[in-house]
Amino acid sequence: MVTLRKWTYSNSNELLYTAKLTNGLQVFLLPKKDFKESSCTLVSFFGSLDTKLTVSGRMKRYPEGAAHFLEHKLFEDEQGKDTALTFSKNGAYSNAFTTFDKTCFYFSTADFLEKNLQLLQTFTLSTSFTEQSIKKERDIILQEITMYQDDADYRLYQGILQNLYPKTPLASDIVGTKESLNQISVKNLKELHSIFYHPRNMALVAVGDFKPYRIFNSIQENQEHLPLKRQPLVFKSQLSYYPVIKTKSVTMNLSVPKLAVGYRGRKPAINPSLLHQKIALRLFFTMLFGLTSSTYQSWYEEGRIDDSFIIEVEMHPEFQFVLLTLDTKEPIAMSNKIRQKIKQFKQETDFSESHLGLVKRELYGEFLKSLDSPASLSDRFAAELPLQSLKENYLSIPDILNRLDLKTVMAIGENFLSGAQASDFTIFPK
The missing domain is CATH 3.30.830.10 (Metalloenzyme, LuxS/M16 peptidase-like)
Structure with a gap:
């Protein structure tokens, strides 16, 4: 039975x-x-x-x-x-x-x-x-x-x-x-x-x-x-890892160029769990480039970026990648600025206990909001199924957030970047 x-x-x-x-x-x-x-x-x-x-x-x-x-x-x-x-x-x-x-x-x-x-x-x-x-x-x-x-x-x-x-x-x-x-x-x-x-x-x-x-x-x-x-x-079959194409561009009918800067990590390790690693990477890049970061505020005030700036973290047993996408009038310069920020991340003052607490609360609020909609909760729970076990799943996010301290977040971010390869893709106006 x-x-x-x-x-x-x-x-x-x-x-x-x-x-x-x-x-x-x-x-x-x-x-x-x-x-x-x-x-x-x-x-x-x-x-x-x-x-x-x-x-x-x-x-x-x-x-x-x-x-x-x-x-x-x-x-x-x-x-x-x-x-x-x-x-x-x-x-x-x-x-x-x-x-x-x-x-x-x-x-x-x-x-x-x-x-x-x-x-x-x-x-x-x-x-x-x-x-x-x-x-x-x-x-x-x-x-x-x-x-x-x-x-x-x-x-x-x-x-x-x-x-x-x-x-x-x-x-x-x-x-x-x-x-x-x-x-x-x-x-x-x-x-x-x-x-x-x-x-x-x-x-x-x-x-x-x-x-x-x-x-x-x-x-x-x-x-x-x-x-x-x-x-x-x-x-x-396992996913093959061929050399990354460093840069590429196309043209389309649009008014402002679009830029994507991507980082391909190595095949992720089993431990800690993939969900744990995914949340840690999201916290890491949110602290570096998110709405509450000094970098975002500075670039926004200078008119270099707008609300189109998005951070996406994907984690799967066969692959992991991070994408930063944005509309910008100066895609080449912004690609260089993003890469430079990531290269020198250890020097950023935004990596602090207080800032980590802020982005944690932001993610926790997003989680709580999803609980108010059965459709959203069903979708998000199902979305994490390949990452989760019976002991750790979408409902475990608050516990994972509580366990993640600044040292661990920094270590997971640094480990990802140490084996990551970067690329950019740009769409220019015709």
Whole structure:
């Protein structure tokens, strides 16, 4: 008999119930008393990186964009109708998205939680697409690619990743390319579905005002009645690290240049946990370049930057990188200034106990705000699933913040930079 385990998080007064079903599905239940909305996310650990696999002892390559393509096609039921319409009839809003390492299907509803939860568990486990329907979807995604290419911020993000991780899936658009989409077939989509859409490779997150044991029993009952096919033995290929492209630029129709400065770290160590390292790096770069830093205030007052300045930290078992993106009239000068600040970070007075306390409170406030929205909490909890364990997950952020002192934050930041390689990507106005 599967036991539902209860976890208590005193720093946020949150409860988490977890279990791993006999078929391998991981279940995470976060009850939120007196909330009207419930939100659930079903995760398959299959993303855009998973193009080179060893399946039952055989090496196989799949087209770029296949994970995103499969995400789209799974919404098509046996009659060729959109399952999102069924969710809508059940009083729920539904959608899905694909990232580097996972595909997430989710819904939010004020009523009929169990009915929609049952639909969420069933519609992703069967395929009914044909070559004709794939051709139709290919045309839709090609339009999506064209739309993204006209988005300067998207081009900036994709461009810096192409510099940092050339000749790897990270350098490719998650939706694929025109060439790769033409290689997608019914055969390889069905193969990928059988590999990754198996309970052993999936997790279910539910947030809302519900009785945990009732919802858990409902999930167990649903899973017991689902057809379960044999999952092949699969190994994912490790990410290759080719030399970084130091700089690159393109032109687009815009009024102010856009700059991205990226730092590619080494493959992260296992200890401390990836979530621990991610939060520490975020604190480190926020202290150096965030809104409360003297650097940000100085550059802002001088008109060198504006509210477009963004810091992004990504952490994954196979990679870690930090991006700083901004709109600036002087991209070359700002690239040099950012690099110089990072090179001389030990001399910065912003690395102090008082400033660390301030940015910690800022991050803690962001965390608390997410607890007020079941949809946001479900999404953020699911987003950290590849990083977390039962003992340390998104709800552990307050505890991690309490444990991180200035010495540790500085050490993790310095360790990242000691093995990091830098690049910049610029979009100039035509």
